[in-house]
Amino acid sequence: MLAPKLIEGFVFVLTVGSGLFVLYLLADLLRLRKRDRGPAYKGGIGQWSWAAHRITGILVVAFLFGHIVDTFAVGFGPELYNETISLYQQWWFKPFEVALVAATIFHAFNGLRIILFDFWPNLALKQKQFAYAELVLFLIAFLPAAFFMLRSAYEHSPFS
Amino acid sequence: MATVLDVYKKHKPDAFKADRRPSSREVWWWFFMRLSGVVLLFLVLIHLYIMHLVDAGVDRVNFAFVSQRWSNVGWKTFDWALLVLALIHGVNGLRIIIDDYVRRAPVRTTIKATLYTLTAIAMVMGTAVIVTFDPAGGG
Ligand code: HEM
Numbered sequence: 001m002l003a004p005k006l007i008e009g010f011v012f013v014l015t016v017g018s019g020l021f022v023l024y025l026l027a028d029l030l031r032l033r034k035r036d037r038g039p040a041y042k043g044g045i046g047q048w049s050w051a052a053h054r055i056t057g058i059l060v061v062a063f064l065f066g067h068i069v070d071t072f073a074v075g076f077g078p079e080l081y082n083e084t085i086s087l088y089q090q091w092w093f094k095p096f097e098v099a100l101v102a103a104t105i106f107h108a109f110n111g112l113r114i115i116l117f118d119f120w121p122n123l124a125l126k127q128k129q130f131a132y133a134e135l136v137l138f139l140i141a142f143l144p145a146a147f148f149m150l151r152s153a154y155e156h157s158p159f160s
Numbered sequence: 161m162a163t164v165l166d167v168y169k170k171h172k173p174d175a176f177k178a179d180r181r182p183s184s185r186e187v188w189w190w191f192f193m194r195l196s197g198v199v200l201l202f203l204v205l206i207h208l209y210i211m212h213l214v215d216a217g218v219d220r221v222n223f224a225f226v227s228q229r230w231s232n233v234g235w236k237t238f239d240w241a242l243l244v245l246a247l248i249h250g251v252n253g254l255r256i257i258i259d260d261y262v263r264r265a266p267v268r269t270t271i272k273a274t275l276y277t278l279t280a281i282a283m284v285m286g287t288a289v290i291v292t293f294d295p296a297g298g299g
Pocket of ligand 1: 057058064108109110111115193194201205247
């Protein structure tokens with residue numbers, strides 16, 4: 001069938017497109033740093049958190065557009081839907097799924113950190129400690145999830 | 161030592177030409193990003209947990225699984241709230257990013273117009289498929 005392939009192609013184009021934009025964003029940051037021959041990008045972990053928040057936000061919303069289109073297929077019956085989302089069930093897709101989960105969890109935790117600072121500005125005095133604490137929380141939430149997701153993919157891959 | 165602000169003022173002077181006092185509309189968007197963020201925190205983490213982690217994760221998701229889930233109006237509402245909040249939150253975020261990077265007004269307007277059109281289409285598609293879902297299948 002053609003339709004599922006088109007939808008999968010759409011998801012693919014969105015992912016690659018947002019990936020390219022992310023590269024542009026990083027190049028923009030690094031170029032600024034280089035031209036100034038010094039630590040122009042000197043905000044430390046707070047500034048990298050900002051970049052990561054932006055990048056993860058773009059990745060997740062790009063996927064959301066694709067995800068709305070693939071879910072739309074469920075209105076056309078089992079045959080079309082099951083074939084469309086079979087993309088996500090390939091063992092080699094798992095790393096992308098894990099990356100998406102990582103992006104979402106990071107964005108969620110970091111967003112919470114931003115919100116806390118906005119409503120209780122005094123907390124921002126300790127922004128570095130908050131950023132490191134957030135990274136620890138992120139790892140606690142993400143690593144076990146990644147382990148279980150990748151384990152099942154490994155069992156289905158040709159390597160096991 | 162120059163601050164980040166100094167460096168940006170020197171190399172990206174255009175970004176500082178505009179009046180930086182936010183309009184009240186912008187303040188409401190600022191507030192919406194926080195409000196939707198807090199709600200999304202719960203919706204998104206529950207969504208990830210159910211769809212990607214427990215049982216066989218996405219490997220078990222298929223038409224029958226969706227039919228089962230959407231036989232419950234609670235999950236329909238949950239998924240619709242997630243759709244609406246994530247889409248508006250995400251697209252508003254993209255708008256802010258476009259304002260940051262696209263300096264030429266005609267290009268900016270074109271990109272935004274395209275984005276908003278696609279957003280409207282996505283909102284209608286996502287809403288329609290939840291509201292009109294028929295487990296008997298085949299539209
Ligand atoms: C899970 C809970 C989430 C929380 C707590 C959260 C929080 C936030 C906050 C507070 C901002 C504003 C940042 C600022 O003004 O500097 C923001 C920006 C953004 N969010 Fe989220 N968000 C969440 C989920 C999502 C989702 C699901 C998407 C994608 C559909 C998304 C996409 C974006 C984008 C694209 C931005 C703009 C980034 C920027 O301006 O640099 N967020 N988020």
